[in-house]
Amino acid sequence: MLSTQYRLRLEAICDKIVKREAVELNEMIWAEKLAKANRSAATLLRQARRRAENPEMDEMDDFLNTLDIGGMGHERFGRRGFDNPNDLHDWFKRDEDENDWRTRD
Secondary structure (H helix, E strand, O other): OOOHHHHHHHHHHHHHHHOOOOOOHHHHHHHHHHHHHOHHHHHHHHHHHHHHHOOOOOHHHHHHHHOOOOOOOHHHHOOOOOOOHHHHHHHHOOOOOOOOOOOOO
16 A cells, blocks of 8 residues: 555656656656555556556546556557558568477478
8 A cells, every 4th residue: 555645746756647747767766666566556657658648538448547457568569550451461470481489390
């Protein structure tokens, strides 16, 4: 459970994130460390980042954000969706040149 002081400090940082204002490095380091140690702090930080990414959330996105479901997995993979079916095909296409560990010799 977060103390009132920590929660208010984290909420101030999250408000800056949502408004896309500058957050000082020491504040961000503190928030990240707190998020690693406390689940509710991590939830607040994830929700703020989702709101910053999508400021005009519709009802369903806002509902999912409130439940802390779904979200920002794209930053790990470097892309957000596909523009056409060919992009989807290329994403799953197997490279013939690479040795695949699942194939037999």
